[in-house]
Structures are given as structure tokens and as C-alpha cells.
Amino acid sequence: MLDGVKHIILILSGKGGVGKSTVSTQLALALKDKGFKVGLLDIDLCGPSVPYLLQLENKEILQCPEGWVPVYTDAEQKLAVMSMGFILPNRNNAVVWRGPRKTAMIQQFVNNVCWGELDYLIIDTPPGTSDEHITVMENLKTVKCDGALIVTTPQAVAIEDVRKEVTFCKKTGIPILGIVENMSGFVCPHCTECTNVFASGGGKSLADTAKVPFLGSIPLDPRLGQCSQKGESCLIALKDSPASVAIQGVITKLLDGN
């Protein structure tokens, strides 16, 4: 079912709450706006954020003879989305599943979705190096996966988890396309003083140590979260803002690398 997909990019971290889903959705929206056909697969079964972020919360998945039809954000079908969020009867319901059941669902998400022809499939993941990650790697073995974009925040506590994710990638043979440092510094809107709320420099340092490309630092900007939560591309909604410029930089480097 992934035969028509030209590029597959995994968004990984190891650490929770660093902005994987924000980066995934912003990357998907930006690629769609550039004219590409994009798919976004959310394999975070316990905490699926993508439907909420893209304002698709009450949509349902339809079946076709070949499998599941993804939910499209637009009439032209330029951005297709698949997530556990579309399967839950109620947004407050917990998915209380052990590993084997999660594995079975992820296998379906990877193999049974009718993506059709896509230029890019972006796979958003939960934090960690466990069932979801092992399963997706096993199921991608027979297709060409471009690699992983690893998201981190600058502080040591985050880097400590993210270096384990780098090890995971190296052990499972997935190329690391680069590291992005999110929430990197905050410029006070009142006085323009820059505070390193979550320390600084960790992402660049890790990229250097791991010998992988550093794709850029995205500053903390409350407006980025807000436009993400409205399904808006920050490249349009926050044009010329430091966050938007940084994200554009990351995307350019990512596409140049491809």
C-alpha cells in the first residue's frame, strides 16, 4: 500500500513534548502548500494529536475494498491523514492497550491504508523506543524510507532521551536526516530580552557528537502553538516571524538533502 509513496520521513524524538506533532503537521502543511501530495500518519495511539491540530477531529475513516481511506484536509486531496483519533468514539476515551494490540493496529496503519500516489508520507510517532517504533521499522523494511527527522529541545534532560533515539536509528538502520532543536530561546514580546527557557545548544551539540546534520533551531513562540492548533501553516499565518523563518530553513535543508 506504500507503493505509490515516493518519500517516507519518520518524525522521532525519544522525549515527549518537544514538538514532534507540531513539526509533523507544519511540515505536512508546508509541503502541501508547495504543491506536493502529502500523507501524514499518526502512530501515537495513546495520545493522537494530529486530528486536533489539523481541525479534523470529528472525521471518520471510510473503508474501500483495498483497505482504509485516509481523511483529507482539502477538496483537492493534497493532504491525507490517518490517526487513531479518527477511530475513537469519544475524544476523552483512553486507548488502554498493551504492546501486542498496539503492534497490530500500527501494522494496519502502515499496510492497509489506501494512500494512493504521494510525494511525501510523514509518520508522526509517540516518544520512546518501544512497540510503536519497533513495529513501524519492521514494516518499513521492504519499502524505501528516506529516514528520520529527530526533534529535541535544548536541555540536558531532553538530550539524554534523544541520544537513545539516535542509537535506535543506528541499530535499526534508519538514516538520520537531521536534528531539529525546538523551543530554542524565547524573545519576550514586551522587552525583546531573549531567555533560554529550556537551556540552549543541546541540539547542535548532539548533532555534532552523533555526526548527523543539524537542521536548525526553532524559537519558542506561543503563536506557533496557536496556529498549529488551528491547522494553519505558520509559514503563512506567522510569515517572517523568527519561528516561521526557522521552520522554512529546516524544510529547505530537509528537501535539499533529498
Next chain:
Amino acid sequence: MSDVPENAAEHCPGTASDSAGKASACAGCPNQTICASGAPKGPDPGVALVQERLENVKHKILVLSGKGGVGKSTVTTLLARGLAKDPNKNIGVVDLDICGPSIPRMMGVLNESVHSSNAGWSPIFVNDNLSVMSVGFMLESPDDAVIWRGPKKNGMIRQFLSEVDWGSLDFLLLDTPPGTSDEHLSAVQYLKDANLTGAVVVTTPQEVALLDVRKEIDFCRKTGIKVLGVIENMATFICPKCTKPTDMFPANSGGAEKMADELKVPFLGSLPLDPRVGRACDQGESALEDDSESPTAKVLDAVIKALLNVCGVVTVDDEKD
């Protein structure tokens, strides 16, 4: 001893699982016939072992979220250090985040190793009355990844709960990874006869976090865990230069207090986004040492007081009143 036998097939669902012997992963496993026979399974011996081991632990509190990166480990560390300020209280912390263990760094005991004796595994002491256990102490290098599926993680959790020689504790805080999966189910399963006091749920103010946190509270309801209260973290950032506030993660749907009210769970308090707390956690120092008058310290005192109240713990201050 974990519920996945040594000779089990890869992806073994666990001998105690409903699909034991019947899952596709069971094909070819030497234990398949036994598991599939439907012979009545006895209660998991781990439950009784945990009950016995934790008999002298007065209050066992899970720190949950559902959402990653909201500050579960940070709040666990702040609560533990705050509770341990009373030298007459013994506090333990067990780090159930097997893939991303943060407690050793935050507690300043990164390079310690676990020793074992006849009495069990010795927890690592941060100071005289605060001890911790984490898989982080068992990794040879910070780059070592724990790439384990659920059943193997469950085995480690069973060991953490049944084999650590805590001694007598007033409080055992259990830090968890985000989600509602193996680690959480195993903790609940093994603690079911051990008088689990309840769970503290941590969130940040914005809806994308609350979305996951409501699911965690649903998990608590489904598994019979008492929600002791919700703590909101990273609520407001005060610029160190101009002291004006910014809502970094705006409460676009009313924030944690409104959610707690809707779900009828106590709201324990709202911690600010304070870079000094992050720095202290990175360096393994107490964020409370420098400045007991900081907004974080003041809110934390109130949160601890509210938590003790919900746990039914009478404090010296209460007795004076």
C-alpha cells in the same frame, strides 16, 4: 521473574495475557500448548510479592500525564524533594519510564549503580531520607537505548516494585512515561493489592495537552485509581528582565483548572514556567535550595499541602492549628 518465559517466542504477549498461546506470535513457541490449554491461570505471584515488599510504604502515588513533556519527572522530583524537607519523613521515587529515564539526572545521581543483596536491590540515596530507583542506573552508557517491547518492560516494572529494598517509607512516588499502555497497566496490576493511594496528574495549560490528559483521567477511572488531583505546569513565564508575564502555552480551552472542574477532580495548583527549575533539573540540583520565596517554591508548598490533605496526612502545622 517476568511473565515472558526465557524460551518464549519474540513478541510473546505474556503468559498471563488473554491471548497467551493464541496470538500469532505464539506459533512455534515451546510453551504454546500450555498457554493455549486454557488451564486456569493462578494469580500472578508478582502481585503478592509487591504487596509484601511495599507493606511498610504508607502512601504510594503515581505521577501520570498522558501527554509527554509536561513535567511529570520534574514535578515528581519537586514533590519528592519538597516532601523530604521534613527529616522525619522517608521518601522514595521509582522511575517507571523504561525508555526515557530522567530521574537519575534530575536527582543528581546520574552515575550510580544498583547493588543487590539478600534483601533485594538497594535504591540509590540522594540524601538521608530520599532514595530512588530507575533503569537509568542499569545502563552502561547514556547512549544505550532500551529497545524493548511491552512484555519485557513489564518484567522490569515487576522487579522495581517487588525487589527494591525500600525499607519503611512515608511516600513512594512513581514517575511514569506518557501514555496509557504497558507501564501504566503493569503498575496498576502489580499495585492492586498494595493499597495504591492514587495518582497525581500533571498537565500544561493548552488544549493539545489536555486532550491527552483527559484520556489519562479516563484511564484512572477505568482502572479504579483515585485521582488525587491535577497540577498545571508551565503556566506563565515571567520575563527575568521586565517581569512581564507571557502565557507560553496559552490555555485556549480554559486550562487545567477548568478541565479538573469539568471532570470533578481536585485542582492542586499551577506552577509557573521557571527556567531555574529546568536548569536545576539538568544539573541534578534542588530547585528549592536557592530561593524558598520564588513563585515556584510558594506554589509547590501549596500543592504539597493540598496533596497531603487529599491523602489524609495530618501535618505538624495542622496539629498546631
